[in-house]
Amino acid sequence: MFTVSDLWRYPIKSHGREHIDTVELTAGQTMPWDRHWAVTHGDSKFDADNPAWVMCRNFMIGASTPSLAGISAELDAEKEALTLRHSKLGELTFWPDKAEDHTRFLDWVRPICPADQRQPFGLAAVPNRGMTDTDYPTVSIMTNASHRAVEGRIGRPLERERWRGNIWLDGPALWEEFEWIGKRIQIGGAVLEVIEPIQRCKHTMANPASGVRDTDTLAALNEGFGHQDFGVYATVVDSGSVSCGDTAKVI
Structure with missing residues (x-):
């Protein structure tokens, strides 16, 4: 039996994190208000007149703009x-x-976007889903044991916020989450199906307090564990509420 230690949502993709105490998950949907909006740039293929999911490269993201x-x-x-x-x-x-x-927001965030790189252009949203990196609506699950293993490889404390996960679990063994792929896990009152591991990008190298790249998390994963994955993507199959302190189990 596992325990939910933390819940996080990210209202604007790559532009801020928020810790929450409880959430109501709905079958077939992303976490409410998670990646609800995203920030386009001048080269974005997002069509505001026909809004639909597009790949993350069409948005301002932390992998290319770490200050975010x-x-x-x-x-x-x-x-x-x-x-x-x-x-x-x-x-x-x-x-x-x-x-x-929108202009107020764009003017606010622009000073931390390097002038020689893509600039924020507008805000995008798609009806009834968040702008996750996956082309299907997902909720991400992380484990504290795997995080501690990466900390051990790096040799100092590491902020969990770097991983930008939705649901954090206490109790699973190191990398046990990868064994859940293709299985279902009950978390609180909801049931999710684990689909695939999350391959990590340079966003995780940036300090969530300063926005400065200060840790080679990708090298820690690749050299220490032979892969570049952290956490798993899951889909909600049975609706229900999830709160910090709830129990979770593979079913």
């Missing part, structure tokens, strides 16, 4: 107001679904 990793978020879901914070930018509260607020 330093953003934290606080969503007022009832008002659909989002507050973002960054050590170099201060605080911004805005309404992502209001077109007139």
Whole structure:
């Protein structure tokens, strides 16, 4: 039996993380408000007139703009107001679904986007799903044992926020999550099917406090464990609530 230690959502893809205590998962959907919006750049193929999922390269992401990793978020879901914070930018509260607020957000985030790289252009959203890296709606599951193993390889404490996971579990053995692929796991009142491992990118190298790349997490994975994966993608098959402290088990 495992225990849910933490729950996280990321209202704007690559632009802020938020710790939450409980969430209601719905079959076939992403976690509510997770990657609900994404930030396009000038070369994006996202079509705002016909919104549909597109690959992550069409958005501003931490793999190419590491400073974005330093953003934290606080969503007022009832008002659909989002507050973002960054050590170099201060605080911004805005309404992502209001077109007139997009300029305020873009002006706020632009100073941490290098001038010689892609620049933020607009906000994108797709009805009824988050902009996950997968082309199907997923929730990500991480384990604390695997995180501690990576810490051990690096030789110092490592922020778990680097992995940008949705559900963190205490109890599973090191890399046990990879054995769940093709199986179902009950977490709280919801049931999820584990689909595939998550191959990691340079976003994880950036410090979530400063947005500076300071740790070669990819080398730690590849050289220490023979793979570049951390965590697994899962789909929700049975709706239900999940809270910190809930139990989980493979079924």
